[in-house]
Amino acid sequence: MELNSRIPDGPIEKKWERHKFESKLVNPANKRKYRVIMVGSGLAGGAGAASLAELGYNVDCFCYQDSPRRAHSIAAQGGINAAKNYRNDGDSVYRLFYDTVKGGDFRAREANVYRLAEVSADIIDQCVANGVPFAREYGGLLDNRSFGGAQVSRTFYARGQTGQQLLIGAYQALERQVGLGTVKMHSRHEMLELIVVDGVAKGIITRDMVTGEIESHLADAVIIATGGYGNVFYLSTNAMGCNGTAVWRAHKKGAAFGNPCFTQIHPTCIPVTGDHQSKLTLMSESLRNDGRVWVPKKKEDCKKNPNDIKEEDRDYYLERKYPSFGNLAPRDISSRAAKQVCDEGRGVGETGLGVYLDFSDAIRRLGKAKIEEKYGNLFEMYERITDENPYETPMRIYPAVHYTMGGLWVDYNLMSTIPGLFVAGEANFSDHGANRLGASALMQGLADGYFVLPATVSNYLAGLKPGMRPAADHPAVKDTVSAVKARMEKLLSIKGTKSPTHFHRELGKIMWEYCGMARNEAGLKKGLELIPKLREEFWKDVRVLGENESLNQSLEMAARVADYLELAELMCLDALQRRESCGGHFREEFQTEDGEALRDDENFCHVAVWEYQGEGQVPVRHIESLSFENVHLATRSYK
Amino acid sequence: MSHKSMNLTLHVWRQKNAKCDGKFVEYKADGVSPDMSFLEMLDVVNEGLIGKGEEPIEFDHDCREGICGTCSMVINGRPHGPKERTTTCQLHMRSFKDGDSITLEPWRAEAFPVVRDLVVDRTAFDRIIAAGGFITAPAGTPQDANALPIPKENADLSMDAAACIGCGACVAACPNASAMLFVSAKISHLGLLPQGQPERYLRVRDMVAQMDAEEFGTCTNHGECEAACPKGIKMENIARMNRDFIKASLTCRPTTTGGGAG
Numbered sequence: 044m045e046l047n048s049r050i051p052d053g054p055i056e057k058k059w060e061r062h063k064f065e066s067k068l069v070n071p072a073n074k075r076k077y078r079v080i081m082v083g084s085g086l087a088g089g090a091g092a093a094s095l096a097e098l099g100y101n102v103d104c105f106c107y108q109d110s111p112r113r114a115h116s117i118a119a120q121g122g123i124n125a126a127k128n129y130r131n132d133g134d135s136v137y138r139l140f141y142d143t144v145k146g147g148d149f150r151a152r153e154a155n156v157y158r159l160a161e162v163s164a165d166i167i168d169q170c171v172a173n174g175v176p177f178a179r180e181y182g183g184l185l186d187n188r189s190f191g192g193a194q195v196s197r198t199f200y201a202r203g204q205t206g207q208q209l210l211i212g213a214y215q216a217l218e219r220q221v222g223l224g225t226v227k228m229h230s231r232h233e234m235l236e237l238i239v240v241d242g243v244a245k246g247i248i249t250r251d252m253v254t255g256e257i258e259s260h261l262a263d264a265v266i267i268a269t270g271g272y273g274n275v276f277y278l279s280t281n282a283m284g285c286n287g288t289a290v291w292r293a294h295k296k297g298a299a300f301g302n303p304c305f306t307q308i309h310p311t312c313i314p315v316t317g318d319h320q321s322k323l324t325l326m327s328e329s330l331r332n333d334g335r336v337w338v339p340k341k342k343e344d345c346k347k348n349p350n351d352i353k354e355e356d357r358d359y360y361l362e363r364k365y366p367s368f369g370n371l372a373p374r375d376i377s378s379r380a381a382k383q384v385c386d387e388g389r390g391v392g393e394t395g396l397g398v399y400l401d402f403s404d405a406i407r408r409l410g411k412a413k414i415e416e417k418y419g420n421l422f423e424m425y426e427r428i429t430d431e432n433p434y435e436t437p438m439r440i441y442p443a444v445h446y447t448m449g450g451l452w453v454d455y456n457l458m459s460t461i462p463g464l465f466v467a468g469e470a471n472f473s474d475h476g477a478n479r480l481g482a483s484a485l486m487q488g489l490a491d492g493y494f495v496l497p498a499t500v501s502n503y504l505a506g507l508k509p510g511m512r513p514a515a516d517h518p519a520v521k522d523t524v525s526a527v528k529a530r531m532e533k534l535l536s537i538k539g540t541k542s543p544t545h546f547h548r549e550l551g552k553i554m555w556e557y558c559g560m561a562r563n564e565a566g567l568k569k570g571l572e573l574i575p576k577l578r579e580e581f582w583k584d585v586r587v588l589g590e591n592e593s594l595n596q597s598l599e600m601a602a603r604v605a606d607y608l609e610l611a612e613l614m615c616l617d618a619l620q621r622r623e624s625c626g627g628h629f630r631e632e633f634q635t636e637d638g639e640a641l642r643d644d645e646n647f648c649h650v651a652v653w654e655y656q657g658e659g660q661v662p663v664r665h666i667e668s669l670s671f672e673n674v675h676l677a678t679r680s681y682k
Numbered sequence: 683m684s685h686k687s688m689n690l691t692l693h694v695w696r697q698k699n700a701k702c703d704g705k706f707v708e709y710k711a712d713g714v715s716p717d718m719s720f721l722e723m724l725d726v727v728n729e730g731l732i733g734k735g736e737e738p739i740e741f742d743h744d745c746r747e748g749i750c751g752t753c754s755m756v757i758n759g760r761p762h763g764p765k766e767r768t769t770t771c772q773l774h775m776r777s778f779k780d781g782d783s784i785t786l787e788p789w790r791a792e793a794f795p796v797v798r799d800l801v802v803d804r805t806a807f808d809r810i811i812a813a814g815g816f817i818t819a820p821a822g823t824p825q826d827a828n829a830l831p832i833p834k835e836n837a838d839l840s841m842d843a844a845a846c847i848g849c850g851a852c853v854a855a856c857p858n859a860s861a862m863l864f865v866s867a868k869i870s871h872l873g874l875l876p877q878g879q880p881e882r883y884l885r886v887r888d889m890v891a892q893m894d895a896e897e898f899g900t901c902t903n904h905g906e907c908e909a910a911c912p913k914g915i916k917m918e919n920i921a922r923m924n925r926d927f928i929k930a931s932l933t934c935r936p937t938t939t940g941g942g943a944g
Contacts, residue, residue, distance in 0.1 A: 117749055178837070216820075322746045545729075
């Protein structure tokens with residue numbers, strides 16, 4: 044497999060400008076002759092579908108939800124980064140670029156990250172033009188807050204609902220195009236397969252989730268923007284329906300997978316309460332602006348009422364270990380630190396898997412009203428779930444799976460190793476390296492959707508003759524439809540004894556135990572032993588009731604779990620072969636004396652790019668070497 | 683926090699599809715923990731049904747954080763259940779007590795046909811937004827965000843309205859199945875911002891026309907919508923929409939909205 048990242052020549056500040064100029068354009072009158080498929084309607088998908096339609100292309104947009112407005116981007120709370128330097132605190136495009144490369148522990152591609160930082164300021168302008176009601180100061184100008192991994196205030200926000208407001212902005216732009224007839228929206232449709240004709244992506248197969256109909260949709264280009272695959276772990280902060288099927292199916296059709304083991308465990312989530320738990324709820328990282336993280340110094344204090352524990356008996360471990368970043372240390376580092384204190388037996392709450400996030404100092408300093416204005420809705424959400432009042436008792440939090448930095452490998456144009464297949468947002472591997480900084484996912488989704496795809500997809504289409512889509516009765520299309528139908532029938536015909544959720548939960552336990560916050564060789568090997576066994580059991584004993592020809596959530600779930608059972612194995616394999624610690628990937632064998640991640644730049648300064656080899660075959664690990672010409676490789680320190 | 687488990691009786695609306703008739707079916711939910719969310723309780727009931735070979739209860743849900751607006755069920759006659767400003771997914775079983783009977787129904791409205799069991803079709807809301815619930819600003823390089831100062835008060839009021847999650851509880855709660863709280867929230871969100879002014883009157887005219895075409899009822903000031911809204915959207919938005927609508931009907935010339943693609 045040939046990997047060409049297609050990074051434009053020239054100095055990093057000029058690459059994107061030059062690339063856009065050198066890209067081919069499509070004559071306005073010809074644009075309507077092309078059809079583009081967008082799978083997903085979140086920030087990358089919604090903004091991308093709207094923007095491509097604004098240019099004049101015909102777009103078919105698909106989402107599994109009942110409306111594109113419900114994509115999980117909506118749940119992002121804290122904010123979106125942009126290098127506006129409105130605070131006069133020394134921010135710049137270069138600094139955002141630098142922070143993101145460093146935050147990603149030097150495992151991202153410099154050119155992509157620079158472009159992300161470069162378009163970040165345009166994103167804020169675009170969102171305001173679309174009517175996003177960002178927080179403002181009394182003078183009428185935009186307000187900012189700080190986020191982890193940065194020493195400047197560059198995060199724009201809309202209360203604790205930034206993702207919601209950005210998504211609604213993109214959704215409105217999308218619906219405008221639906222009204223104009225340039226976008227055809229297919230809600231409650233799930234992509235189950237990619238159509239590849241002569242090595243080129245030409246369409247997708249979907250299941251209409253209401254009627255069960257298996258349909259083929261053909262296009263000149265296909266874009267996957269279906270988010271991450273964190274739900275492999277069963278418990279995560281993802282929505283229940285988020286899944287890895289689109290990326291996994293594309294992978295099996297030839298799209299290489301980049302860094303599948305890079306998973307972000309978010310430090311501030313509400314701890315698990317019992318076996319019934321179906322998902323985990325995030326408490327925004329922005330809370331660490333004012334909240335202080337601590338655990339008792341002594342194990343015997345752990346069950347006490349936290350308000351009775353004296354100041355000198357508290358260990359504000361982030362402030363102690365990382366004095367310059369303190370409570371705003373990046374996510375991977377904060378999560379690991381929480382795990383360490385809990386492993387030492389100093390965790391709090393019933394399960395001992397929790398640490399305090401305490402606002403009492405901030406309330407004393409700023410007053411309750413100010414805290415309520417900043418975080419009121421988050422405090423309410425916390426109280427609803429836990430029945431505890433965080434104004435009076437410190438919150439209890441624990442890390443949880445939140446985001447996957449890994450994803451389908453793409454070049455600078457966001458095109459995968461299958462020509463004509465583009466991948467945007469969390470679904471691709473490209474910008475965050477081994478650890479994503481807070482408020483950067485929204486930035487990447489919108490950068491890809493509003494600015495990158497319109498340029499790069501146009502360049503691709505300009506090289507195609509219009510109207511060359513395969514016919515619906517092309518053998519490759521018919522064969523793919525039959526294969527999908529057969530898979531659905533197979534799932535319904537097993538009539539075993541255990542529900543799809545049972546297998547999903549079991550897989551989640553294996554992944555959290557052996558491929559979670561800390562990994563080691565023996566554990567990963569164990570995981571690689573257990574997953575195929577579970578997969579075998581699944582295909583013998585899963586019970587899916589009902590039929591294909593109606594709304595059937597068990598069938599939907601079964602098809603997704605079947606794919607998780609394969610993807611999970613690749614994640615473990617990737618984690619096993621990356622014999623270093625970096626960002627969210629922490630291998631216990633590779634750590635410094637004080638427990639920090641120990642990178643191995645000599646052997647692993649690369650993207651691991653996996654190529655599928657067929658059912659039952661070991662996939663091949665290729666590498667894309669990373670070179671750091673601007674931000675020099677250094678040990679990441681937040682001390 | 684109480685740790686006593688509860689035994690409950692559920693009366694759940696089961697309906698195969700939009701064409702079939704539906705009926706209530708009784709299920710037992712035993713050993714329910716007060717720390718479970720309402721939907722987790724249903725997950726457990728469904729696992730039990732699958733175990734017995736019965737088809738599980740279909741219900742819409744996704745983020746389970748109270749923000750996506752997917753979950754939709756009428757619990758004991760109230761959309762999203764008994765707790766104020768709380769979506770079904772954020773409702774916890776500690777709001778119920780041992781021995782309770784709970785009735786579960788889908789949103790009931792002509793404009794929201796039942797898809798199956800507790801799942802309804804809310805695409806009418808998308809069509810209303812497509813008719814005018816946007817600001818025409820194609821992706822590109824608009825002016826700097828700070829070139830347009832917006833008084834904090836206006837931005838905050840706009841944000842209050844923009845907090846709508848489009849769940850449809852307002853419609854389900856209204857005796858007329860009116861969508862005016864939903865529509866007016868969008869009118870306010872965009873109409874309170876300077877960017878939203880150029881299309882302000884066209885927007886209200888076209889959105890209201892679409893709302894009527896979808897056969898939502900009209901508002902007769904019951905106020906059930908505001909009481910049921912999990913996000914606290916206020917009826918004052920309806921007053922604002924009515925003012926704009928009157929002005930629009932007197933001043934707007936017959937044109938179409940939108941600037942055309944490209």
